[in-house]
Amino acid sequence: xxxxxxxxxxxxxxxxxxxxxxxxxxxxxxxxxxxxxxxxxxxxxxxxxxxxxxxxxxxxxxxxxxxxxxxxxxxxxxxxxxxxxxxxxxxxxxxxxxxxxxxxxxxxxxxxxxxxxxxxxxxxxxxxxxxxxxxxxxxxxxxxxxxxxxxxxxxxxxxxxxxxxxxxxxxxxxxxxxxxxxxxxxxxxxxxxxxxxxxxxxxxxxxxxxxxxxxxxxxxxxxxxxxxxxxxxxxxxxxxxxxxxxxxxxxxxxxxxxxxxxxxxxxxxxxxxxxxxxxxxxxxxxxxxxxxxxxxxxxxxxxxxxxxxxxxxxxxxxxxxxxxxxxxxxxxxxxxxxxxxxxxxxxxxxxxxxxxxxxxxxxxxxxxx
Amino acid sequence: xxxxxxxxxxxxxxxxxxxxxxxxxxxxxxxxxxxxxxxxxxxxxxxxxxxxxxxxxxxxxxxxxxxxxxxxxxxxxxxxxxxxxxxxxxxxxxxxxxxxxxxxxxxxxxxxxxxxxxxxxxxxxxxxxxxxxxxxxxxxxxxxxxxxxxxxxxxxxxxxxxxxxxxxxxxxxxxxxxxxxxxxxxxxxxxxxxxxxxxxxxxxxxxxxxxxxxxxxxxxxxxxxxxxxxxxxxxxxxxxxxxxxxxxxxxxxxxxxxxxxxxxxxxxxxxxxxxxxxxxxxxx
Numbered sequence: 001x002x003x004x005x006x007x008x009x010x011x012x013x014x015x016x017x018x019x020x021x022x023x024x025x026x027x028x029x030x031x032x033x034x035x036x037x038x039x040x041x042x043x044x045x046x047x048x049x050x051x052x053x054x055x056x057x058x059x060x061x062x063x064x065x066x067x068x069x070x071x072x073x074x075x076x077x078x079x080x081x082x083x084x085x086x087x088x089x090x091x092x093x094x095x096x097x098x099x100x101x102x103x104x105x106x107x108x109x110x111x112x113x114x115x116x117x118x119x120x121x122x123x124x125x126x127x128x129x130x131x132x133x134x135x136x137x138x139x140x141x142x143x144x145x146x147x148x149x150x151x152x153x154x155x156x157x158x159x160x161x162x163x164x165x166x167x168x169x170x171x172x173x174x175x176x177x178x179x180x181x182x183x184x185x186x187x188x189x190x191x192x193x194x195x196x197x198x199x200x201x202x203x204x205x206x207x208x209x210x211x212x213x214x215x216x217x218x219x220x221x222x223x224x225x226x227x228x229x230x231x232x233x234x235x236x237x238x239x240x241x242x243x244x245x246x247x248x249x250x251x252x253x254x255x256x257x258x259x260x261x262x263x264x265x266x267x268x269x270x271x272x273x274x275x276x277x278x279x280x281x282x283x284x285x286x287x288x289x290x291x292x293x294x295x296x297x298x299x300x301x302x303x304x305x306x307x308x309x310x311x312x313x314x315x316x317x318x319x320x321x322x323x324x325x326x327x328x329x330x331x332x333x334x335x336x337x338x339x340x341x342x343x344x345x346x347x348x349x350x351x352x353x354x355x356x357x358x359x360x361x362x363x364x365x366x367x368x369x
Numbered sequence: 370x371x372x373x374x375x376x377x378x379x380x381x382x383x384x385x386x387x388x389x390x391x392x393x394x395x396x397x398x399x400x401x402x403x404x405x406x407x408x409x410x411x412x413x414x415x416x417x418x419x420x421x422x423x424x425x426x427x428x429x430x431x432x433x434x435x436x437x438x439x440x441x442x443x444x445x446x447x448x449x450x451x452x453x454x455x456x457x458x459x460x461x462x463x464x465x466x467x468x469x470x471x472x473x474x475x476x477x478x479x480x481x482x483x484x485x486x487x488x489x490x491x492x493x494x495x496x497x498x499x500x501x502x503x504x505x506x507x508x509x510x511x512x513x514x515x516x517x518x519x520x521x522x523x524x525x526x527x528x529x530x531x532x533x534x535x536x537x538x539x540x541x542x543x544x545x546x547x548x549x550x551x552x553x554x555x556x557x558x559x560x561x562x563x564x565x566x567x568x569x570x571x572x573x574x575x576x577x578x579x580x581x582x583x584x585x586x587x588x589x590x591x592x593x594x595x596x597x598x599x600x601x602x603x604x605x606x607x608x609x610x611x612x613x614x615x616x617x618x619x620x621x622x623x624x625x626x627x628x629x630x631x632x633x634x635x636x637x638x639x640x641x642x643x644x645x646x647x648x649x650x651x652x653x
Contacts, residue, residue: 055554056554057550057553057554076553077550077553077554078553078554078555078556078557078558079556080554082554083554084550084551084554086547086550086551087547088545088547090545090547090548090550090551092548092551092552092565092566093570093650094569094570094647094650103552103555103557103565104555104556104557107552107555107556107557107558107561108556151551151555152554152555155555155556
């Protein structure tokens with residue numbers, strides 16, 4: 001057995017229509033063997049359609065799907081070696097844990113002794129060996145998910161697809177399972193694609209994230225790149241929290257906020273000088289005056305929310321825009337009262353994003369479809 | 370006390386049905402048991418003579434056995450016919466489903482006598498089957514289809530088909546599409562998916578349908594008698610003959626009770642056996 005079990009996957013110009021509705025629009029993507037990629041986007045963005053096409057449950061209207069360089073888009077799902085973990089796990093309710101994991105092996109007519117050994121290996125991998133005789137209904141959500149993963153991996157797939165795998169778990173268990181499954185899939189060396197609408201899940205699980213919106217890929221990148229250098233307004237808005245402030249580009253490397261101050265940029269903005277822009281500043285990139293030199297924005301605190309490690313402060317600028325700020329908490333610090341006047345400054349100009357101001361009301365555009 | 374009065378209030382709306390059930394089922398059943406305990410049709414002395422008479426005569430046992438066999442055969446044929454119908458329904462687009470539902474329900478909307486006469490027209494000496502076979506020269510002379518065991522089984526299976534098809538369709542509709550997709554993704558052929566996923570998960574519906582058709586077929590007095598032409602004596606006709614023909618009320622009461630117990634026994638046995646095979650499957 002080689003170290004690299006995973007296939008590489010390539011999608012090239014994949015289009016898909018459901019009747020008159022275009023679900024996927026020119027999707028091209030390369031995924032390396034053993035890589036863990038998240039398809040992230042709001043519901044209806046086409047990520048599930050793309051997953052179904054990779055699994056073989058749907059044939060793309062146009063375009064190619066290649067596994068290890070071979071075209072598979074016309075091969076039915078039962079003859080592709082693609083493992084799938086469903087959102088509701090889809091364990092066979094009438095079969096024991098053992099038989100669920102053995103299902104794909106029996107379908108491949110593997111001899112009985114080999115099946116026994118393989119199932120035992122898979123159940124040991126997911127630490128479920130002691131529950132082999134149970135029925136799925138006798139398992140907890142996390143246990144069902146382990147069995148679903150063992151079942152998908154038992155057929156030695158080159159690629160594993162996980163469709164919203166953690167959405168059915170409660171919040172505490174979710175993080176544990178994310179850590180466990182990430183470790184398992186990485187250790188196993190299989191290529192995996194996880195579909196999710198939960199940005200935290202995508203950020204914590206994936207090597208690279210594919211952000212999708214309205215059937216198109218908005219940006220592909222590592223979690224750091226997507227967070228620090230979002231290519232589009234949609235990505236900036238979808239991943240993490242950001243403050244969007246109206247501004248005008250007064251020089252290639254200088255913007256004037258409507259809130260009052262001018263900020264020097266780390267890099268020249270691509271937009272023409274004089275155009276209206278949206279300036280994105282992450283809450284953690286804003287400091288309350290005194291900690292940083294330079295021009296400050298005067299604001300009034302509207303509300304303070306103590307969220308454990310940090311206070312989240314929402315404040316209003318003189319021109320009526322709202323700004324969220326993270327302020328680290330300590331037992332000694334007191335929450336800032338509503339109505340307090342603060343002066344805000346930008347900590348690091350490299351963390352500022354500049355986007356062309358969308359036509360019409362910016363707030364409505366930011367919330368996507 | 371409060372709990373108790375609340376429970377009583379909750380049961381109040383069921384009272385009319387309970388009264389109806391009492392007078393149309395429980396009382397007649399008690400009357401039947403009472404009648405069966407008379408030694409003679411003159412209702413003079415009491416004893417278990419009628420039951421001894423039933424067990425003592427092989428003819429009686431054969432009628433009972435034939436009747437139960439008829440139910441088993443009809444229910445099995447209906448089962449085999451209903452699955453393709455159900456699978457077609459599930460696979461069909463909305464319009465197709467409406468049409469199939471209509472075709473399934475249509476027989477239920479017509480009287481049992483009408484449905485039975487339709488089969489007489491089909492199976493008769495001058496009927497559609499015989500005319501067609503003669504016209505195409507496949508048969509030299511009309512075959513006897515009506516008044517045969519096979520004709521009766523076929524007619525009953527068709528007439529009772531809705532009772533089988535509806536629970537099976539209900540079971541099929543409840544299967545999570547991801548289960549068949551998961552099986553497909555694991556490499557299973559359609560054939561394997563049918564036998565390892567779809568059939569086991571629709572077992573509750575199939576058992577429910579089987580029991581309904583069985584119970585309906587063994588008691589289908591009109592169809593049994595008209596398609597069987599009175600030549601095949603089965604329990605319902607036998608009871609009718611004993612009660613209305615020769616006025617043997619105690620014996621026909623005993624026949625009725627034995628028949629009832631036999632049917633309930635088979636229903637209970639099938640239910641008990643099938644429950645052992647329905648591990649993890651919701652009962653429909």
